[in-house]
Amino acid sequence: MDVKQLKEDVIAYAHTIGIDSIGFTTADPFDELKQKLVDYHAKGYASGFEEDDIQLRTEPKLSLPTARSIIAIAVGYPNKLKGAPRSKRGERRGMFARASWGQDYHTIMRKRLDKLAEYIESRVPDVEMKSMVDTGVLSDRAVAERAGLGYTGRNGFVINPDLGTWTYLGEMLVSIPFPPDDPLIDSCGDCTMCVDRCPTGALVGNGQLNAQKCISFLTQTKGYLQDEYRYKIGNRLYGCDTCQQVCPRNRGINTEHDDIVLEPEILKPRLVPLLQMSNREFKETYGHLAGAWRGKKPIQRNAIIALAHFKETSAIPELEEVAVNDPRPMIRATAYWAIGQIQGDEARPFIEAHYDEELEEVQEEMIKGLEMGRT
Incomplete structure (x- = not known):
């Protein structure tokens, strides 16, 4: 041969x-x-x-x-x-990584x-x-x-x-002994744009990443998002592209394939409809995306945080519905937190009215919602 x-x-x-x-x-x-x-x-x-x-x-x-x-x-x-589609007041949108x-x-x-x-x-x-x-x-x-x-x-x-x-x-x-290719000899030189622009400082140098601080990883976790990262994720629903977007080696590159079909309304969806989406609706709409692999819970949590990021007052009725009726404590808690972050003291009567009936973990987020500031 x-x-x-x-x-x-x-x-x-x-x-x-x-x-x-x-x-x-x-x-x-x-x-x-x-x-x-x-x-x-x-x-x-x-x-x-x-x-x-x-x-x-x-x-x-x-x-x-x-x-x-x-x-x-x-x-x-x-x-x-x-x-x-544009994200605008009254119709805020999230984003899936590329x-x-x-x-x-x-x-x-x-x-x-x-x-x-x-x-x-x-x-x-x-x-x-x-x-x-x-x-x-x-x-x-x-x-x-x-x-x-x-x-x-x-x-x-x-x-x-x-x-x-x-x-x-x-x-x-x-099992075939193909002749090997030589590694490409190149480097980033003194460019540190990705390290400098990483929102959480997750890039620690020499191509090494602290995944525990990486927004791409954080958006895929299923529990409570740590306080220090809530405003860092912005409107990201899944993943983060910042370190790629700022890379000079990516300028002018946009590769397309017939079997990679882009759906703007799905890839940059409105946030509010995500809040009470059923499992079936989620799978039918987003199930074909790699970003759906962890299920709807992290996406919904991130959508709630994004609404707080935007201070989207028009979403308060939907957030209140989730806070009172969602069966998942983490989602209820995050909704209460977001309501507090959006409305400030105006949210106090609503939060206090439901405080005693809630679990301790939810109560902690209720208090935090009224006290935590943007960092």
Whole structure:
């Protein structure tokens, strides 16, 4: 088998199925990443969404013992929303991060990887393969970097020369010894725009992220949002794009694909209708987005906080309805907090009227709503 020719054929085929960038590396352990992950966990930076087993994350052959190579792929996604509705008083809107625009990227990437696998199998019938996208055990970014798709910027994203950071990443372990590509030698230089502009100071340098402070992570948590971050998330319902938006390497880049269909009214939805949306309505409207993976509870909490951010007085009747009748204590509590933040002392009679009938955790938010100031 001429693996060099096969590699060229695989690259050519990949570009016909919507893969924008493809690279090859060995299935050797990621030894440098191993120590970084040990330090990362020791500092308490992990989000908890990642694979905990550092051995699995850094040793590809634990996932596929016959692996000889890893094929890394990148698919660019759009970052411009044409026809985006305006958020205005009386009709405030939230925002889903760009990685969640269109169909869930896990589905998009799996389809491409499945097609690529079928092609390789047609050429090498006895090949063994295993594909991963985001939820796999390997670090997508470490694989992409070693395969030459880009270099890791200070914002922690892989910066591709043609796609910037606006990319979905995936990889495929294969039993074929493809010639590896060289890593891309580049850097951010002295640019620190992403670090300087991060709303919570989550970027701690050298591409490292404290996920516990990252707005993208915080919007996906299901419990109470810490006080210090409530006004930091603004109107973000899921994710955060600030460190990508300010990156100079992203200027002028906007990649589009036919299967990434943008729906402005869904990606920048009105906040008030979200407050009492049923599970069925949520799944029917937002279920196809990657941003729906944690369910409606975090989205509704974030929508309530966004209304407080906007001081949206027209939403008070709906917030009062949620505060009194929602069966979930955290959602009721956040609604009471938002009412206090929007109305100030005017909210005191309403909050005091319901104080004694509430749980202690809700009462704490009621008091906080009347006392907490914007930070």
